[in-house]
Every structure is written in structure tokens, then in C-alpha cells.
Amino acid sequence: MGRVADVAPENACPVAPVVDIVFSRWTTPILWALHEHGRQRFVELERRIATITPKVLTQRLRQLERDGLVVRTYYPEVPPRVEYEISELGRSLAPLFAALSEWSVNLPQVERARLSYDALEEERIRGRRR
């Protein structure tokens, strides 16, 4: 038996399922908005995230609701009112978001790494032309 090939794909990276749930597209700003500003209506989220379209916002909110991270409450008034809030399970993500936020102190270092890499790239290309 090999040391590598017998690792099932899903066991290769145990944190992958969590990433799929929490960091799939658009979910971070949505969860962040709900986490920071509490219970709010559809339009508020729409305005806060600004670049998101209602279609996509709906899709992602449904997904988060299905995963139990967000609670949707519908008030059958005229005009209708819908409010979204983070669930208890969603709130349990707080340490994760805190870790994420703390790591952002390293963003300048990433930026420097990129500049350095791009500079070397540029040099490599010019070297080839000679």
C-alpha cells in the first residue's frame, strides 16, 4: 500500500468542508454584515454589500439558511418584510472571523511579496530577450 494514493480525496484536507460552507463565494461579506450590524432586512444587506445583485444575494442567503448559519423571518405584511439574522451556529464562527481579522496585519507583507515576485518576473523576461 502506498503512502499517498490510499488517502481518500475527502480526507486529504479535513478543513475543506468547512471552507466550502463558510467561505464559498459572497458568504463572507454576508456573514460579516449580519455579524457586525445584527438583524436586518434584505434591502439593507443589498445596500451594504453594494456590488451584489439581488439574484445572487438571494441564492447565497438561501444557502446560508439551509446550512443553518442564518435565520430568515418572514412577516406577511404589505409591503412584505423579511429579516435576516445570524443563527447561534453562525455566531460560533466568531473565533474564526477573529483569527481572519488578526491575520490581516500580514496583508502588507503579501503586497510586498507580490511586488518582489513581479519585479523578478519582469527581470527574467527582459533577460530572455537579450
Place this chain on the structure above:
Amino acid sequence: MGRVADVAPENACPVAPVVDIVFSRWTTPILWALHEHGRQRFVELERRIATITPKVLTQRLRQLERDGLVVRTYYPEVPPRVEYEISELGRSLAPLFAALSEWSVNLPQVERARLSYDALEEERIRGRRR
């Protein structure tokens, strides 16, 4: 001045840039593999991740290298040898990965939420047909 509209898109969610860097597609299993099994060659990574194609693996490794999270070392031998390892900056992600790993205890709860949601959906649909 509004309370919502004047928030710049990039400030709406301060952790978004970190997510883009660390949790873009395929980066999690790659960083995990390097974090868990240390310095290793291209083929080893390829075999470990199994479902990734060499093209995509190359693309993501280049991105991680450019962002300073991974270090690539080329040995001009025949046949050529290339080794990848996590950088110091990459290692600073450890607490983040730990938080992720800890949160995975909640995966069963997510699964239960999904089953519950789907059951209600099914019921709603059947209710409509009557």
C-alpha cells in the same frame, strides 16, 4: 449622509482580502498538504491532492508563491527537481487553520440543518400541489 451607502465596497468586509488570498480555490488543500507533510515535490503534491490537474496545481502554486505563502526551490538536475514548502508567512496561518479545524465539530449540525431545511422544502412543494 446615509448610514449604509457611504461605506466603500472594500471596507464593507475587512476580512475579504484575506479570504481571497487564503481561501481561493484549491489553496486550502495545497497549504494543508504542505503544512502537514512538509517540504515536498510537485508530483507528491499532485498525488496527494489526487483530483487536481497539473495545470491547475501549477497555477495555484504560482499564485501562492507570488503571495509569499509558499517557497519554490528549483534544482537544475536531470531529471529536474522542484520542491515546495510553506514560507514563514504561510506558517503564520496556523492559528487560522486550527480555528477552522476546531469548527469542524459543527459539521454534523450543518448536516442536520440541511436535512431539516430540505424536509420543509419538500413539504412546502407537496402542499402547493394540493
Place this chain on the structure above:
DNA sequence: CCGTATCCCATTAGATACTG
């Protein structure tokens, strides 16, 4: 207000073949 429906386009990934 809170979405849905439809169409279209762009990015990304898979398949496959090939090279220094």
C-alpha cells in the same frame, strides 16, 4: 419590498497532448 425568470457573458477548470 422581496424577490424570480431569462438570457448572456466571463472566468475557471477539466481533458488531452506534448516538451525541456
Place this chain on the structure above:
DNA sequence: CAGTATCTAATGGGATACGG
């Protein structure tokens, strides 16, 4: 071994219009 090149398939998101 460590990639690159090319083509194609699919997924997802934007624009727009409309409905309960």
C-alpha cells in the same frame, strides 16, 4: 520530472425585466 499548450465544458455571476 515538472511543467506548458490548446481546446472545450461547466459553473457562476451580471443585466434586465417582471411578479406577488
